[in-house]
Amino acid sequence: HVVLADRALLGGRDVDQVTAFLRGGIGPDLLVLCYSTFYFLPLVLGAALLKRKDLAGTKELLLAVTFGFCASYLLYLAFPVLAPTRVLHFREPLEGGPVFHFLYRLLDGLELNKRDCFPSGHTWLTLTVLHLAWLRHRKAFFFLLPVGAGLILATVTLRFHYLVDVLAGALLYYPSMKAALWMDRRGGAWGGAPSRPVPARDVS
Numbered sequence: 001h002v003v004l005a006d007r008a009l010l011g012g013r014d015v016d017q018v019t020a021f022l023r024g025g026i027g028p029d030l031l032v033l034c035y036s037t038f039y040f041l042p043l044v045l046g047a048a049l050l051k052r053k054d055l056a057g058t059k060e061l062l063l064a065v066t067f068g069f070c071a072s073y074l075l076y077l078a079f080p081v082l083a084p085t086r087v088l089h090f091r092e093p094l095e096g097g098p099v100f101h102f103l104y105r106l107l108d109g110l111e112l113n114k115r116d117c118f119p120s121g122h123t124w125l126t127l128t129v130l131h132l133a134w135l136r137h138r139k140a141f142f143f144l145l146p147v148g149a150g151l152i153l154a155t156v157t158l159r160f161h162y163l164v165d166v167l168a169g170a171l172l173y174y175p176s177m178k179a180a181l182w183m184d185r186r187g188g189a190w191g192g193a194p195s196r197p198v199p200a201r202d203v204s
Contacts, residue, residue, distance in 0.1 A: 029096050064128050137203065
């Protein structure tokens with residue numbers, strides 16, 4: 001069903017055909033490097049927020065990312081979809097340099113749940129981190145933006161996800177983030193005092 005949905009969105013073409021130009025030269029190496037930063041993005045933003053002593057922003061980040069992780073994994077259980085590399089037969093194998101092959105095999109080996117495709121948690125959580133960085137720390141946002149964009153591109157270009165997975169993650173990140181922050185701002189819902197909005201002058 002997800003394959004048919006992808007083709008419907010792309011006028012009968014597979015996403016692999018659309019993203020083929022990104023798999024030339026050092027493209028795969030750069031993309032797999034971006035993809036490998038997934039768990040580090042919230043840590044980088046968290047460190048930047050802690051450095052400026054923005055404890056409220058750090059708390060928001062922790063809550064939104066935790067909520068997003070839990071929600072995405074529940075949806076993996078509800079919609080157990082295998083990745084394109086495990087279902088489809090491609091005309092050309094993925095090629096790249098030593099960095100690509102090492103990281104690609106490493107990521108594949110570390111993936112315990114093979115049916116974790118829909119929705120794209122990588123897209124969901126990356127957009128959550130970028131959104132909070134925009135709200136709380138603009139310098140961190142512009143630092144993380146190219147890496148986050150490369151990560152999301154890698155999800156389909158390197159055949160980890162279908163296009164509909166990415167679109168679902170992009171649609172779900174915002175309500176998920178708002179739900180986490182809403183529960184926090186109710187006061188005591190997560191324990192402790194609710195976070196406060198950051199003054200505009202402190203965002204840059």
